[in-house]
Amino acid sequence: MAHLRRWFAPALAVTGIVCLGGPAGQAQSTLSITLTGQSMIRSDIRIHTPAVVSTWAPLLKADVVFTNFESTVVYPGESLQQGRFLTPPGALDALKAMGFNLLSLSNNHSWDLKAAGIQHTLAEVARLNLAHAGIGRTLDEASAPGYLRTPKGTVALVSMASGLVEAGGAAAAGKAGVNELRVAGGKPDDADAQRMLRSIREAKQHADLVIVYEHNHVFDVDFQTMMNEELPQRLVPPDWLKKWTHAEIDAGADLIVMHGAPVVHGVEIYRGRPIFYDLGGFFFQYAPSRVVLDEPILWESVVATVQFEGKELRSIRFRPITMNKVGQGQPDMHDEHTNNLYLQTRGLPSPAKGDQAGFILKRLVDASRPFGTTVQITGDAAVINVRDSSRAAR
Numbered sequence: 248m249a250h251l252r253r254w255f256a257p258a259l260a261v262t263g264i265v266c267l268g269g270p271a272g273q274a275q276s277t278l279s280i281t282l283t284g285q286s287m288i289r290s291d292i293r294i295h296t297p298a299v300v301s302t303w304a305p306l307l308k309a310d311v312v313f314t315n316f317e318s319t320v321v322y323p324g325e326s327l328q329q330g331r332f333l334t335p336p337g338a339l340d341a342l343k344a345m346g347f348n349l350l351s352l353s354n355n356h357s358w359d360l361k362a363a364g365i366q367h368t369l370a371e372v373a374r375l376n377l378a379h380a381g382i383g384r385t386l387d388e389a390s391a392p393g394y395l396r397t398p399k400g401t402v403a404l405v406s407m408a409s410g411l412v413e414a415g416g417a418a419a420a421g422k423a424g425v426n427e428l429r430v431a432g433g434k435p436d437d438a439d440a441q442r443m444l445r446s447i448r449e450a451k452q453h454a455d456l457v458i459v460y461e462h463n464h465v466f467d468v469d470f471q472t473m474m475n476e477e478l479p480q481r482l483v484p485p486d487w488l489k490k491w492t493h494a495e496i497d498a499g500a501d502l503i504v505m506h507g508a509p510v511v512h513g514v515e516i517y518r519g520r521p522i523f524y525d526l527g528g529f530f531f532q533y534a535p536s537r538v539v540l541d542e543p544i545l546w547e548s549v550v551a552t553v554q555f556e557g558k559e560l561r562s563i564r565f566r567p568i569t570m571n572k573v574g575q576g577q578p579d580m581h582d583e584h585t586n587n588l589y590l591q592t593r594g595l596p597s598p599a600k601g602d603q604a605g606f607i608l609k610r611l612v613d614a615s616r617p618f619g620t621t622v623q624i625t626g627d628a629a630v631i632n633v634r635d636s637s638r639a640a641r
Contacts, residue, residue, distance in 0.1 A: 281550065281551070288338045290586065291340065313351070316342070317354050336371045342377075343377060386420055409427070503520070550566050565622070570595060577589060
């Protein structure tokens with residue numbers, strides 16, 4: 248464990264005691280944000296694989312620990328056949344035990360149990376007092392920023408999803424659902440875009456830092472075709488998304504993080520603000536009966552730790568991870584709803600080391616270079632020289 252704790256040492260070196268928005272003349276504290284890949288978690292890992300919790304809890308030490316909850320809560324007695332990616336309430340307890348305190352709930356699986364799933368998930372994050380955004384009982388609630396209050400200041404989250412949202416899954420006035428950003432013809436829907444930008448501006452008024460999350464499946468080609476045929480488009484964000492993220496930062500976003508492909512994409516520093524175009528996966532308990540997502544690089548990703556001093560970006564550090572493709576026991580290759588031991592012990596995160604770590608980080612280096620971002624590999628970790636990248640972006 249000692250060598251694992253060194254991973255996030257920079258994130259633990261938090262200085263100062265004054266909130267970000269403290270009176271002038273007082274020292275500003277350093278606020279740390281740890282961002283992981285998406286959590287497609289299908290079980291209460293405290294029961295089936297408790298070592299995952301005990302290993303990661305000391306590592307996910309930051310003021311803000313974020314992931315996308317890529318599932319929907321199903322209660323005991325409800326049929327698993329009603330939805331594709333369903334998980335018991337204990338999965339959220341497990342995420343909290345690991346240190347997660349800020350969750351995006353907006354993705355194409357938020358509606359897997361229809362309105363009941365929205366209600367269940369909202370009830371469980373409320374029970375656990377987990378800050379969140381992205382779904383709601385109404386459009387206003389789904390669009391609203393979520394707020395995490397820390398001793399270092401208040402962090403807001405605005406969360407949305409684009410693409411593969413099932414028909415009827417978008418929130419509306421008086422209707423539960425997902426905060427959907429519709430995209431057609433390489434352009435976000437104007438009404439949706441204006442709603443998102445209003446939420447960002449609102450968050451800016453009430454928080455010291457604003458995180459914006461997008462779960463994206465709108466690429467230049469059909470998503471399933473792109474993944475099945477391993478087309479090059481899966482490795483880069485589409486042009487519309489690059490333009491849209493700049494508009495979000497212009498509206499007040501301080502950090503943008505995304506998932507969806509799920510493959511590690513590059514990092515851009517725009518106006519001194521980081522854009523993580525895709526951090527891949529963190530939990531990937533993906534049913535073995537579905538083979539559309541089976542490429543080896545889908546089982547590798549990175550965890551990013553970002554530090555802000557006041558409102559100024561100070562550092563970004565990465566550590567690579569791998570997720571096990573083979574679980575315990577026998578898989579069910581015929582029914583994607585079978586939540587057996589194999590699925591419950593598959594797709595769990597562990598540190599990547601040696602050559603594998605190097606391969607993962609090299610992909611991050613190559614993917615970030617077109618954005619003028621220099622990622623430097625040091626052993627089993629990597630860092631971004633924030634000043635050089637910010638200068639190159641200007």
